[in-house]
Amino acid sequence: xxxxxxxxxxxxxxxxxxxxxxxxxxxxxxxxxxxxxxxxxxxxxxxxxxxxxxxxxxxxxxxxxxxxxxxxxxxxxxxxxxxxxxxxxxxxxxxxxxxxxxxxxxxxxxxxxxxxxxxxxxxxxxxxxxxxxxxxxxxxxxxxxxxxxxxxxxxxxxxxxxxxxxxxxxxxxxxxxxxxxxxxxxxxxxxxxxxxxxxxxxxxxxxxxxxxxxxx
Numbered sequence: 001x002x003x004x005x006x007x008x009x010x011x012x013x014x015x016x017x018x019x020x021x022x023x024x025x026x027x028x029x030x031x032x033x034x035x036x037x038x039x040x041x042x043x044x045x046x047x048x049x050x051x052x053x054x055x056x057x058x059x060x061x062x063x064x065x066x067x068x069x070x071x072x073x074x075x076x077x078x079x080x081x082x083x084x085x086x087x088x089x090x091x092x093x094x095x096x097x098x099x100x101x102x103x104x105x106x107x108x109x110x111x112x113x114x115x116x117x118x119x120x121x122x123x124x125x126x127x128x129x130x131x132x133x134x135x136x137x138x139x140x141x142x143x144x145x146x147x148x149x150x151x152x153x154x155x156x157x158x159x160x161x162x163x164x165x166x167x168x169x170x171x172x173x174x175x176x177x178x179x180x181x182x183x184x185x186x187x188x189x190x191x192x193x194x195x196x197x198x199x200x201x202x203x204x205x206x207x208x209x210x211x212x213x214x215x216x
Contacts, residue, residue, distance in 0.1 A: 054139060057190045058129035066122050070147055073115045080111035119145045124168050124179045131190065140178055152176060156193055171195060
């Protein structure tokens with residue numbers, strides 16, 4: 001009987017202590033906690049809202065292949081750099097100068113030249129394009145040398161279509177050459193708008209020159 005009363009008193013004191021502790025410490029800090037929660041929720045909600053504004057309108061089908069080739073190229077370059085001291089040591093033991101030059105040329109080509117050439121070819125390839133209808137802004141994503149995505153924001157009036165396109169170049173957005181394919185857009189109208197095909201044609205290109213010649 002004494003033990004039961006002792007346990008009841010202990011539980012009552014424990015509950016009172018918890019209530020007092022909650023009133024003294026938790027309630028004053030609950031405002032701070034709620035403000036932090038609201039701030040974090042608002043931050044992530046705004047971020048998610050901004051991300052959802054952009055609609056994916058284009059995907060490059062060669063993106064997985066380009067990533068795989070670049071990963072293989074970068075890894076082979078790293079392996080070549082790691083093995084180069086051993087190769088040079090073995091070539092020096094042989095004592096042939098021509099062999100050393102040949103080995104350095106082969107290893108240097110596959111270590112440095114191949115990744116650079118591959119990057120020069122694939123850096124223009126657009127992997128994805130997202131579109132924001134509210135601001136008429138496009139986001140074109142490409143892959144840099146270290147396989148990280150590079151995002152370029154532009155509008156249709158900032159696109160220049162060259163008369164004679166270069167190698168692997170369809171258009172220039174803010175002066176940066178990009179390569180896209182019309183058939184991989186979700187809607188062909190997006191491609192037409194980016195390339196400026198929706199604008200009226202100008203049939204008066206040679207009128208000024210002809211009028212100048214007549215007046216002279």
